[in-house]
Amino acid sequence: MAQVSLKNIRKVYPNGYExxxxxxxxxxxxxxxxxxxxxxxxxxxxxxxIAGLEDITVGELSIGDRNVNHVDxxxxxxxxxxxxxxxxxxxxxxxxxxxxxxxxxxxxxxxxAKVQDAAKMLNLTEFLDRKPSQxxxxxxxxxxxxxxVVRDPALFLFDEPxxxxxxxxRHQMRIEIKALQRRLGVTSIYVTHDQVxxxxxxxxxxxxxxxRIEQIGTPTEIYHRPASTxxxxxxxxxxxxxxxxxxxxxxxxxxxxxxxxxxxxxxxxIWGIRPEDIEIDPTGDIPFTVDIVEELGAHRLxxxxxxxxxxxxxxSKDVVVSAGPIRISIxxxxxxxxxxxxxxxx
Amino acid sequence: MKxxxxxTRWLPILLLLPQLAIIAVFFYWPAAHAVQSSFYLEDxxxxxxxxxxxxxxxxxxxxxxxxxxxxxxxLFTVLVTFFSLALALLLAVKADNVxxxxxxYRTLLMWVYAVAPPVAGFIGLLMFNQSWGPLAELAKxxxxxxxxxxxxxxxxxxxxxxxxWKQVPxxxxxxxxxxxxxxxxxxxxxxxxxxxxxxxxxxxxxPLLAPxxxxxxxxxxxxxxxDTFGVVDVLVKGEPGNNPMTLVYxxxxxxxxxxxxxGSSAQSVILMxxxxxxxxxxxxxxxxxxxxx
Amino acid sequence: MTDTTSTPIAKRPLKWTxxxxxxxxxxxxxFMLVPLLMVLQTTTTTxxxxxxxxxxxxxxDQFDDNFMSAMFQASGFSGENTGLRMLMNSLILGIGFAxxxxxxGMMAAYALVYFRLRFATLAFWLIFTTLLLPLEVRILPSxxxxxxxxxxxxxxxxxxxxxxxxxxxxxxxQFFRSVPEELVEAARIDGAGPxxxxxxxLVPLSQTMIAAMFIIxxxxxxxxxLWPTMVTTEEGMFTLVRGIxxxxxxxxxxxxxxxxxxxxxxxxxxxPPVLVVIFFQSWxxxxxxxxxx
Numbered sequence: 001m002a003q004v005s006l007k008n009i010r011k012v013y014p015n016g017y018e019x020x021x022x023x024x025x026x027x028x029x030x031x032x033x034x035x036x037x038x039x040x041x042x043x044x045x046x047x048x049x050i051a052g053l054e055d056i057t058v059g060e061l062s063i064g065d066r067n068v069n070h071v072d073x074x075x076x077x078x079x080x081x082x083x084x085x086x087x088x089x090x091x092x093x094x095x096x097x098x099x100x101x102x103x104x105x106x107x108x109x110x111x112x113a114k115v116q117d118a119a120k121m122l123n124l125t126e127f128l129d130r131k132p133s134q135x136x137x138x139x140x141x142x143x144x145x146x147x148x149v150v151r152d153p154a155l156f157l158f159d160e161p162x163x164x165x166x167x168x169x170r171h172q173m174r175i176e177i178k179a180l181q182r183r184l185g186v187t188s189i190y191v192t193h194d195q196v197x198x199x200x201x202x203x204x205x206x207x208x209x210x211x212r213i214e215q216i217g218t219p220t221e222i223y224h225r226p227a228s229t230x231x232x233x234x235x236x237x238x239x240x241x242x243x244x245x246x247x248x249x250x251x252x253x254x255x256x257x258x259x260x261x262x263x264x265x266x267x268x269x270i271w272g273i274r275p276e277d278i279e280i281d282p283t284g285d286i287p288f289t290v291d292i293v294e295e296l297g298a299h300r301l302x303x304x305x306x307x308x309x310x311x312x313x314x315x316s317k318d319v320v321v322s323a324g325p326i327r328i329s330i331x332x333x334x335x336x337x338x339x340x341x342x343x344x345x346x
Numbered sequence: 347m348k349x350x351x352x353x354t355r356w357l358p359i360l361l362l363l364p365q366l367a368i369i370a371v372f373f374y375w376p377a378a379h380a381v382q383s384s385f386y387l388e389d390x391x392x393x394x395x396x397x398x399x400x401x402x403x404x405x406x407x408x409x410x411x412x413x414x415x416x417x418x419x420x421l422f423t424v425l426v427t428f429f430s431l432a433l434a435l436l437l438a439v440k441a442d443n444v445x446x447x448x449x450x451y452r453t454l455l456m457w458v459y460a461v462a463p464p465v466a467g468f469i470g471l472l473m474f475n476q477s478w479g480p481l482a483e484l485a486k487x488x489x490x491x492x493x494x495x496x497x498x499x500x501x502x503x504x505x506x507x508x509x510x511w512k513q514v515p516x517x518x519x520x521x522x523x524x525x526x527x528x529x530x531x532x533x534x535x536x537x538x539x540x541x542x543x544x545x546x547x548x549x550x551x552x553p554l555l556a557p558x559x560x561x562x563x564x565x566x567x568x569x570x571x572x573d574t575f576g577v578v579d580v581l582v583k584g585e586p587g588n589n590p591m592t593l594v595y596x597x598x599x600x601x602x603x604x605x606x607x608x609g610s611s612a613q614s615v616i617l618m619x620x621x622x623x624x625x626x627x628x629x630x631x632x633x634x635x636x637x638x639x
Numbered sequence: 640m641t642d643t644t645s646t647p648i649a650k651r652p653l654k655w656t657x658x659x660x661x662x663x664x665x666x667x668x669x670f671m672l673v674p675l676l677m678v679l680q681t682t683t684t685t686x687x688x689x690x691x692x693x694x695x696x697x698x699x700d701q702f703d704d705n706f707m708s709a710m711f712q713a714s715g716f717s718g719e720n721t722g723l724r725m726l727m728n729s730l731i732l733g734i735g736f737a738x739x740x741x742x743x744g745m746m747a748a749y750a751l752v753y754f755r756l757r758f759a760t761l762a763f764w765l766i767f768t769t770l771l772l773p774l775e776v777r778i779l780p781s782x783x784x785x786x787x788x789x790x791x792x793x794x795x796x797x798x799x800x801x802x803x804x805x806x807x808x809x810x811x812x813q814f815f816r817s818v819p820e821e822l823v824e825a826a827r828i829d830g831a832g833p834x835x836x837x838x839x840x841l842v843p844l845s846q847t848m849i850a851a852m853f854i855i856x857x858x859x860x861x862x863x864x865l866w867p868t869m870v871t872t873e874e875g876m877f878t879l880v881r882g883i884x885x886x887x888x889x890x891x892x893x894x895x896x897x898x899x900x901x902x903x904x905x906x907x908x909x910x911p912p913v914l915v916v917i918f919f920q921s922w923x924x925x926x927x928x929x930x931x932x
Binding site for chain 2: 660671675678746749772778782788802864886916917928
Binding site: 048051052078079082086087090147 | 827831
């Protein structure tokens with residue numbers, strides 16, 4: 001078990017491209033942290049630097065209380081699960097799981113016992129003598145997990161481990177991985193571009209964009225109090241509604257009679273509201289025209305325009321709506337204001 | 347380079363050493379030596395040599411025999427390349443069509459790949475044997491008195507035939523694999539769009555096969571220029587005399603038998619330039635090829 | 640249950656084009672096969688029979704005699720170049736060449752793909768330039784080098800200079816590059832160093848590729864003609880393919896040429912590589928057609 005600390009970690013490639021700007025954060029012992037962001041945001045580079053697969057240009061990395069900047073990946077006491085699983089295709093499941101232990105000169109009987117334990121934990125016992133090519137996608141994923149678990153590491157690293165699975169399996173594995181991590185209590189860093197995975201699995205989320213941290217926080221904080229328009233539109237499906245408005249006399253006018261207080265100078269602002277923080281309200285202040293109703297079973301999404309800008313409203317399945325003019329009201333507590341120049345929350 | 351390559355210093359050098367040592371001694375040294383001696387006139391008895399500049403090259407340019415051999419080599423290359431590609435394409439298209447016996451046909455049409463060129467030449471000698479060879483008999487029956495090794499045209503015919511026989515399998519293998527890599531969906535789309543199989547071949551299959559064809563064109567030219575050495579050597583029975591020969595064979599005859607090291611080296615250098623030009627051309631095509639796939 | 644007699648399956652009409660396809664393929668197969676059958680037939684009859692009647696559709700009873708004389712009777716003056724001896728030399732050349740190529744090529748390719756190396760680009764170009772110039776164009780200077788190093792009439796001289804090109808290295812480089820990046824990363828986390836990764840992971844992964852390369856290189860080495868002709872002058876060092884020329888000369892010079900023995904030797908020169916290619920067809924085709932990508 002270990003805490004992880006990054007101090008001003010920076011990555012510049014030989015061609016001069018800065019993949020990660022100086023970045024610092026700490027991860028507590030046993031915590032499950034998700035690095036999320038669009039492709040090319042530097043999340044994988046960051047993870048690979050922690051793993052030791054990529055050199056750290058500047059900065060200090062420690063796992064436990066040990067500085068590991070120049071420690072070989074095999075000696076960092078970590079385990080990693082790869083996107084394409086990276087199973088050794090010519091080895092059986094048993095050998096795949098045990099290979100790392102074998103290289104650490106663990107006694108054969110110990111290896112067998114540990115492999116058996118891991119296999120039992122992951123329901124792989126009956127597949128131990130198969131080769132990866134004889135397994136389904138989900139089973140391969142489990143073998144990759146087994147290879148990580150068996151090492152009993154201080155830190156788990158996951159590099160988009162579920163992105164090769166179909167939606168149903170992905171959902172199931174999400175729960176399994178989270179449960180496993182809870183049971184083992186191992187500090188974990190999980191990289192994904194899927195915001196649903198980030199929201200459901202993380203103790204804390206780190207949102208990255210173009211090599212820099214946009215926000216660090218619990219899923220609730222990230223979702224309800226996004227630190228920037230980037231986080232607001234990246235996290236949540238559908239994303240937060242972002243609308244342009246003017247601030248005058250310390251207030252931002254949203255529509256109808258509704259307005260929120262703004263501690264900013266007069267001028268343009270962006271205000272954001274989650275689709276589920278808007279209600280249909282026959283007595284509401286704001287007129288709204290529904291163009292399209294998107295039927296999603298458990299709920300509906302209403303797409304339309306407010307003050308000439310796109311707006312999406314989330315209503316439960318019990319609310320029957322058809323296209324046409326309606327009236328809405330907005331949960332003012334949920335409104336977030338952003339600076340339109342910097343994109344940062346006010 | 348893999349992104350997570352090993353940083354060990356001495357191991358890669360150790361791994362590269364055998365390869366580099368061998369090519370230094372048996373490739374770069376000889377190649378440099380060939381270029382160097384092409385500017386020297388060597389005493390036939392091995393008593394030193396003198397620098398003669400471009401004399402060996404200008405001598406070649408004015409040499410009518412060299413010109414004749416170059417012309418023959420060109421004709422030979424064109425004929426061998428054309429016939430072995432055309433025949434192989436025909437057979438590959440047919441082999442791709444049939445379902446029954448496909449595997450047997452494939453085996454029967456490709457095994458000659460493993461026959462050495464001089465052995466192919468040897469079989470040619472037998473086939474055209476003047477007293478009993480089946481092909482010589484066949485020629486006789488239509489009034490053609492086939493004289494292998496004596497008549498220039500007859501020997502040239504045999505050379506082309508044997509070289510084509512030996513080269514068809516390679517082309518067949520590549521064409522067939524090219525045909526089989528055309529996606530099934532594309533074939534099915536063509537089946538719906540065009541009724542005539544002839545149209546389908548020219549409009550869909552042939553263009554998709556063009557990259558393979560370009561690649562094979564270079565392979566075949568290289569084959570006709572260099573790899574046919576064994577065929578030529580056996581069919582002329584080691585007696586160049588009036589017989590047709592290719593440029594590579596001339597290098598060998600002049601240098602190894604005639605001891606004209608300088609002249610032979612100059613010929614080598616000319617061939618090197620020719621091959622380099624071909625290879626550069628090929629790389630261009632390979633680049634284009636990528637766009638196809 | 641449906642009654643099959645009441646709903647007979649419509650018989651597919653015999654298609655004209657299908658018959659044509661098979662006809663062309665059969666003709667093609669015969670074109671390839673007939674010369675070999677002729678050689679085969681003449682190994683079963685006496686030389687006099689062959690000279691008198693040429694090849695016939697009869698299988699004679701002289702196969703054993705011809706085989707024995709081909710294997711154990713020497714054709715030269717030294718008495719050393721029996722068929723058996725040449726067969727052994729051919730095997731040494733074929734296997735030695737294939738193994739040497741594969742081992743050296745794999746090592747170099749591993750160094751180029753998996754290591755951070757300062758002069759990697761230089762090494763790459765030094766190695767891959769050798770693909771540009773075939774041995775034929777630098778044959779004389781190569782001979783001189785072999786002579787200077789005292790390698791004439793040695794197995795080293797026979798095999799090593801032929802290895803001085805990068806075909807296998809190129810092939811393995813392409814293959815290694817197609818191996819997923821994550822495999823080496825997973826191995827590093829699993830505590831495997833460069834040597835362990837190579838032996839535990841990369842070599843087992845390359846099994847099929849090694850087999851394909853071995854077949855192609857074995858055939859290539861076995862079929863070498865020009866280089867063995869130059870570098871081996873002692874009859875005890877002749878390979879079967881190198882010995883072909885002597886066979887043709889023997890056939891020319893005598894009153895009753897020993898067709899049975901000579902053709903048997905040609906057959907022995909043909910069969911091993913042909914059988915290898917036929918039996919390991921799928922590997923061989925894969926190796927051949929993928930090496931150009």
